[in-house]
Amino acid sequence: MNILITGGSSGLGKAITQKLAEDKGNRVYFTYYKSAGSAKEISSRFANAIGIKCNFCNKDDVKSLVSQIAEMNLEVLVNNAYSGVFLKGHFHKVSSSDFLTEFEKNIIPTIEIAQAAISLFRKKRQGKIITVLTAALFDIPIGASMYVANKAYLEKLTKVWASENAKYNITSNSVSPSFMQTALTADTDERIIEQMVNEHPLKRLLTVEEVAETVLFLTHASAQLNGVDIIMNAAT
Numbered sequence: 001m002n003i004l005i006t007g008g009s010s011g012l013g014k015a016i017t018q019k020l021a022e023d024k025g026n027r028v029y030f031t032y033y034k035s036a037g038s039a040k041e042i043s044s045r046f047a048n049a050i051g052i053k054c055n056f057c058n059k060d061d062v063k064s065l066v067s068q069i070a071e072m073n074l075e076v077l078v079n080n081a082y083s084g085v086f087l088k089g090h091f092h093k094v095s096s097s098d099f100l101t102e103f104e105k106n107i108i109p110t111i112e113i114a115q116a117a118i119s120l121f122r123k124k125r126q127g128k129i130i131t132v133l134t135a136a137l138f139d140i141p142i143g144a145s146m147y148v149a150n151k152a153y154l155e156k157l158t159k160v161w162a163s164e165n166a167k168y169n170i171t172s173n174s175v176s177p178s179f180m181q182t183a184l185t186a187d188t189d190e191r192i193i194e195q196m197v198n199e200h201p202l203k204r205l206l207t208v209e210e211v212a213e214t215v216l217f218l219t220h221a222s223a224q225l226n227g228v229d230i231i232m233n234a235a236t
């Protein structure tokens with residue numbers, strides 16, 4: 001399979017890139033922005049993994065990535081990158097311009113990349129879109145209004161992609177992980193982390209490898225599995 005993962009050089013994205021590159025039959029394209037060293041390391045470990053620099057805040061970078069999608073001859077798109085912050089403060093203290101900027105640098109690039117992938121998938125009558133959302137959509141943390149609002153927007157787009165394209169053998173599913181220890185959550189107070197572990201039914205936090213396994217499953221899933229969100233929070 002030819003696969004593109006956005007933000008595939010660090011955190012969860014790196015785990016996904018590596019998991020999918022283990023299959024030598026896959027050609028795995030992944031974008032990176034700041035994690036250039038890690039991108040190099042991944043490409044040297046996996047001959048089938050190709051890093052592409054793309055800063056979502058740079059329109060030319062996004063345009064260039066979009067223009068390469070047809071020649072990548074993709075079968076799978078994994079929307080993983082998030083170029084914003086998790087916690088910003090209480091909603092009433094966040095400026096509307098911050099909301100706009102966060103939207104422009106996360107949602108607009110994701111829309112443009114997905115449009116290019118869907119146009120290709122429709123011609124091929126085949127394709128899978130897998131989008132990383134968040135379990136914070138269902139158990140909303142204080143101070144995460146911008147993050148949750150952006151993910152909620154994406155959540156609805158994943159359903160639109162599923163319903164508009166099902167007859168072309170294209171699926172759109174998502175995964176909603178609970179808290180994982182990555183750069184995005186690196187500022188979390190260790191006492192909060194301890195509390196989350198204690199309150200967790202498994203007494204341990206979700207790992208990026210566990211989510212990467214779920215993404216791997218979705219890359220192989222039947223086209224009958226469409227419009228589904230897999231919430232990974234160990235809740236019963």
Ligand SMILES: NC(=O)c1ccc[n+]([C@@H]2O[C@H](COP(=O)([O-])OP(=O)(O)OC[C@H]3O[C@@H](n4cnc5c(N)ncnc54)[C@H](OP(=O)(O)O)[C@@H]3O)[C@@H](O)[C@H]2O)c1
Pocket residue numbers: 006007008009010011012013014031032033034035036054055056057079080081082083084132133134135176177178179180181182183184185
């Ligand atoms: N950590 C959690 O608790 C958690 C929970 C649920 C969902 N998620 C989701 O999981 C996904 C990955 O996040 P993570 O936890 O792995 O955090 P992370 O390590 O901070 O990953 C964020 C990714 O986005 C990329 N990125 C950041 N700024 C960018 C920019 N301006 N342009 C393009 N790419 C950019 C980063 O690439 P570079 O490193 O190359 O700059 C990185 O690969 C996100 O969609 C996040 O919302 C995370």
